[in-house]
Amino acid sequence: xxxxxxxxxxxxxxxxxxxxxxxxxxxxxxxxxxxxxxxxxxxxxxxxxxxxxxxxxxxxxxxxxxxxxxxxxxxxxxxxxxxxxxxxxxxxxxxxxxxxxxxxxxxxxxxxxxxxxxxxxxxxxxxxxxxxxxxxxxxxxxxxxxxxxxxxxxxxxxxxxxxxxxxxxxxxxxxxxxxxxxxxxxxxxxxxxxxxxxxxxxxxxxxxxxxxxxxxxxxxxxxxxxxxxxxxxxxxxxxxxxxxxxxxxxxxxxxxxxxxxxxxxxxxxxxxxxxxxxxxxxxxxxxxxxxxxxxxxxxxxxxxxxxxxxxxxxxxxxxxxxxxxxxxxxxxxxxxxxxx
Amino acid sequence: xxxxxxxxxxxxxxxxxxxxxxxxxxxxxxxxxxxxxxxxxxxxxxxxxxxxxxxxxxxxxxxxxxxxxxxxxxxxxxxxxxxxxxxxxxxxxxxxxxxxxxxxxxxxxxxxxxxxxxxxxxxxxxxxxxxxxxxxxxxxxxxxxxxxxxxxxxxxxxxxxxxxxxxxxxxxxxxxxxxxxxxxxxxxxxxxxxxxxxxxxxxxxxxxxxxxxxxxxxxxxxxxxxxxxxxxxxxxxxxxxxxxxxxxxxxxxxxxxxxxxxxxxxxxxxxxxxxxxxxxxxxxxxxxxxxxxxxxxxxxxxxxxxxxxxxxxxxxxxxxxxxxxxxxxxxxxxxxxxxx
Numbered sequence: 001x002x003x004x005x006x007x008x009x010x011x012x013x014x015x016x017x018x019x020x021x022x023x024x025x026x027x028x029x030x031x032x033x034x035x036x037x038x039x040x041x042x043x044x045x046x047x048x049x050x051x052x053x054x055x056x057x058x059x060x061x062x063x064x065x066x067x068x069x070x071x072x073x074x075x076x077x078x079x080x081x082x083x084x085x086x087x088x089x090x091x092x093x094x095x096x097x098x099x100x101x102x103x104x105x106x107x108x109x110x111x112x113x114x115x116x117x118x119x120x121x122x123x124x125x126x127x128x129x130x131x132x133x134x135x136x137x138x139x140x141x142x143x144x145x146x147x148x149x150x151x152x153x154x155x156x157x158x159x160x161x162x163x164x165x166x167x168x169x170x171x172x173x174x175x176x177x178x179x180x181x182x183x184x185x186x187x188x189x190x191x192x193x194x195x196x197x198x199x200x201x202x203x204x205x206x207x208x209x210x211x212x213x214x215x216x217x218x219x220x221x222x223x224x225x226x227x228x229x230x231x232x233x234x235x236x237x238x239x240x241x242x243x244x245x246x247x248x249x250x251x252x253x254x255x256x257x258x259x260x261x262x263x264x265x266x267x268x269x270x271x272x273x274x275x276x277x278x279x280x281x282x283x284x285x286x287x288x289x290x291x292x293x294x295x296x297x298x299x300x301x302x303x304x305x306x307x308x309x310x311x312x313x314x315x316x317x318x319x320x321x322x323x324x325x326x327x328x329x330x331x332x333x334x335x336x337x338x339x340x
Numbered sequence: 341x342x343x344x345x346x347x348x349x350x351x352x353x354x355x356x357x358x359x360x361x362x363x364x365x366x367x368x369x370x371x372x373x374x375x376x377x378x379x380x381x382x383x384x385x386x387x388x389x390x391x392x393x394x395x396x397x398x399x400x401x402x403x404x405x406x407x408x409x410x411x412x413x414x415x416x417x418x419x420x421x422x423x424x425x426x427x428x429x430x431x432x433x434x435x436x437x438x439x440x441x442x443x444x445x446x447x448x449x450x451x452x453x454x455x456x457x458x459x460x461x462x463x464x465x466x467x468x469x470x471x472x473x474x475x476x477x478x479x480x481x482x483x484x485x486x487x488x489x490x491x492x493x494x495x496x497x498x499x500x501x502x503x504x505x506x507x508x509x510x511x512x513x514x515x516x517x518x519x520x521x522x523x524x525x526x527x528x529x530x531x532x533x534x535x536x537x538x539x540x541x542x543x544x545x546x547x548x549x550x551x552x553x554x555x556x557x558x559x560x561x562x563x564x565x566x567x568x569x570x571x572x573x574x575x576x577x578x579x580x581x582x583x584x585x586x587x588x589x590x591x592x593x594x595x596x597x598x599x600x601x602x603x604x605x606x607x608x609x610x611x612x613x614x615x616x617x618x619x620x621x622x623x624x625x626x627x628x629x630x631x632x633x634x635x636x637x638x639x640x641x642x643x644x645x646x647x648x649x650x651x652x653x654x655x656x657x658x659x660x661x662x663x664x665x666x667x668x669x670x671x672x673x674x675x676x677x678x679x680x
Contacts, residue, residue, distance in 0.1 A: 003640075004613075004640060006582060014580070014582050014583065015582065016582060016609065016640075114639055118639055147640045149638070149641045170638065240354070241355075242344075242346060242354050243354065283648075286631055286634070288630045289630065290623070290628045290629065290630040290633075291626055293630075294626070294649055294650060295455070295651065297650045298453075298454070298489070298510065298650065298651030298652045299358055299454055299455060299458055300344060300356075300487045301454070301487040301489045301652055302487070302652065303650070303652060303653060304650060305647070305650070306648035306650050307646065307647060307648070308623075308630060308633050308634050308647070309646075310634060310637045310638065310642075310643070310645070310646050311635065311637070312638045312641055313643060314643055
């Protein structure tokens, strides 16, 4: 058993696949591995911009560069940005001791929910490059380890909508663990994860308590409000902690749960100040500074429970997709924003 | 009421004191403020090294530079390192609406537990500079806001020992909230906070479960073991996640609670891999990378509760000092390491 895929690390020896320079995608399938016939790579936006900068915004050249990286490293791991992306394909083979044995069968369409930076990959050829969709269509084979997360692609929702939801599906699932009826919940950021978090918080509160959405964009706020993702929406700039505290205070005072889904740096203090003593702050923003959060709370003597938003909670993909299925307004928001 | 000290911010307007360029330490004392006659500044090590580099390792020049910074900014906030330190002194005056009214009286000796980077300070003169102790003795006045943390300096313990304990007192207090009898607890790092965390974990487990200390220094491990801060000690390098997992596995398998008190970067994955599914990881190391923790857990499909170690938990100073008082071996460790 090799749940982390250590035997596929060619160099340097002894590191995890994500930190490896080169992986071996061609070893025979392990008993606890899963093989995927790859249809498309969704390339991380930062990586794609870097590749375009290096070889030009030309589909053929971008495709050749992707092939070169994968040939060299055995994975699509951009050396400059450090990022990868995720992939779509059909199950080719399920090892008898892989956790999905009995659940997945050859031919099932799946998306991987782990980064391409740790996914062994061999490409036969790139068939099309769609720069605007950040997507490289291809033929190839990828390996998922026993710990590697995946989601079955449903038939009833547009694929691009599904990918947009899966990208942030850990956020509503973690909020479901923390939100309780009667609470006051503040969601900072009205983007993709903010919308799903708000929808889950509304569900968890079950009509008791209040979900407040905050963003600096009035348009984004109007959209999540219309989609039923909040009880109230307030415009504020979360990088201005003092002003944000005043706005949140005017909206009913401190919150039991603050969920940071902001996309910009410098929003840690606003999150902490808006939480009540004894409350919880969950940080999902990848722009979060660990020290700004830890020292910020201490600096204002705030006894708040500070949580790093782990992207994985069991059942997260189904939970997030079900949120979108359950509410036509939310589904419509995602279709308009992400599935055109 | 002005719990965050906003009225003392001179520039730029509207920010919190920590982010301010200049504070006004000379305003009349507010109803919810506390004034301290300062005896000594414990200058942050990084700040002191920078000042020495700029003006030379000369006590008189360092003292003059500290006076210059405080005169210019109204606080000891090093512009290069962004850091401050903490201070010791005697209570001069307690505003009637300050939370310590009724608890503290003029003349009481206290230490501040909030950074000098947000503490309004006016110096009359520097009286002595002790570079080896990172200490500037002085006469001056400082202001604590209602949210500013402080601790009464006890008579029964050496002052340097007390300061060493107060520096990390949030860690054992937060562990007391998470550790439960029967758990297996792993403490990464056998320094100051690791020792206190181990001692608290032993207490919280009440004889059921196991506390394992891990560090790459055999000497540090021997010291915390002799001080009764663990049931078992294992030597490992937490920056090598794969090797650390193997060592921790050999010491009994995954842990319910992993507490990261390491002082080096790159230990997030080892912390996450050593936790069981459904377990908790608390990060106290200021070298923690938020994204390495969040994405690392997702990358290996680990459903762990990831916690940012908030430096403030109510009662943290007394809890940590009581740990040292309660065990002669632990007290002896701190006296040898920090109070010579």
